[in-house]
Amino acid sequence: MNSARPVPEEAVMDKPHGVLDRHFQRAQVRRVDSARPFVWLRRGWADMRDNLAASLSYGLLFAAAGSFILGYATGLPHLFTAAISGFFLVGPVAAAGLYEISRRHDNGEPASFIDSLRGLSTHADHLLYFGAFLAFVLLGWERLSAILFASFYPEDASGLGSFFLDVFLTGASASFVVWYLVIGGAIAALVFALSAVSVPMLMDRDTDVVTAMVASARAVGINFGPMALWALIIVVLITIGFATMAGMILLLPLLGHASWHAYKDLVE
Template sequence: MDKSYHTLDHHFTLPRVRQVEASRPLQWLRMGWDDMRANLAASLTYGLTFSVIGYLILHYATQMPYLFTAAISGFFLVGPMAAAGLYELSRRHGRGETEDFIGSWKGLKEHSDQLLYYGALLAFTLIGWERLSAILFALFYHDVTPDLSHFFRDVFLSGHYVYFVVSYLVVGGALAGLVFALSVVSVPMVLDRGTDVITAMMTSARAVGVNLGAAAVWAALIVVLIGLGFATMMIGMVVLLPLVGHATWHAYKDLVE
């Protein structure tokens, strides 16, 4: 089923990927929940830390709607890197080991160079998206910027800014889809196998290409769960971010032989 992706092997030595059922992401969430319960204190510390950081960023951006929307969508871009410590917790748990919050960060040092490269790539992507977001606002939105509480109603729901909404969703969706395809298993693979970032991203692209149904379900679940985190003013993110992070580890173990 993945023969069309074997051409990548001319340039990269990639592991084989498995084909799974479209419903498999539900099992990843179940296994992620088990990992979170087994590492509850460390997992919730991650969730609380990034929830506070996210809240502060959103609070800073409340007077700048373009930056506010870019910050929310940008969270999905940097999420795979932010959850690296959670992958390490799941990796250790799978080996019958336990680790605390500080110890999980120490476990990342062994692959710090590749994680740094990947983090820099995501950072440049986030900066690029923020600039694209500002350009889209400048091109299609010419009114006085409204209060943020009315912005989504007046712009996204009123039907008066169709070109802006379509352009924003198409550009943002295309960028998010690309990052998602390249990051589904990338960071867990680097931590587990010590591979370079390029090989990990190409493996991730192959895994998505071979499992379009499961990838679509997984992407939808991530959007819904993280969206709930934002809808609860980051309170729900304390639990939902660790859940998605741990589940992502099991997605990697399931998809990559």
């Protein structure tokens, strides 16, 4: 596996031109090889190992949030599925502190939990704007989820046991599963494209939210194969984290640090 940093390709670099570009210069994007996500994981693990106390502090916060979500939504399948899937949507902003730890670590600066919080405060405006966007998407997805339950799952959905029995064992709600996955998957893909590298970019440089989102979408489009693999890795690891809860303490910080290195590889 080649772990050298990808070399920028002229074909995927944007040259500033015109009045508009003087205000909104698009970031230059690199093309990476298909196995690059595994390099990001390895580098993320190194960051977590070198900043273990700070990283695990965020892991504990994620695990507490996950436990609250599961406890609150248990017995309410509509809220349960929306909350679990919504966790994927807000993850990029939730991991901002981990990006700050990796940024400081790369620059040889102190990277304690308190230091990362100070770093977050310096980017509070941009994070607030991006967080508001994700919150709007999350609320919209919760409403869509309610509509899908009402339209395609008219059975008694008062408990998770009966819900999972119907969905995964009896096959009685196949149309519900198909529509839920199609619509939810489309929303998740859009959010992933716009957020894959945008929050680390906002933490790293003086730029605006729209420019960061455009850069993220271009990075995903130019590197569709590697980023599809990266999205799959994120889904699998977060699912394992929710299934084990204790695993979330390790796996979510790992993904946060690895996402920082994804950004550093993808955006010039």
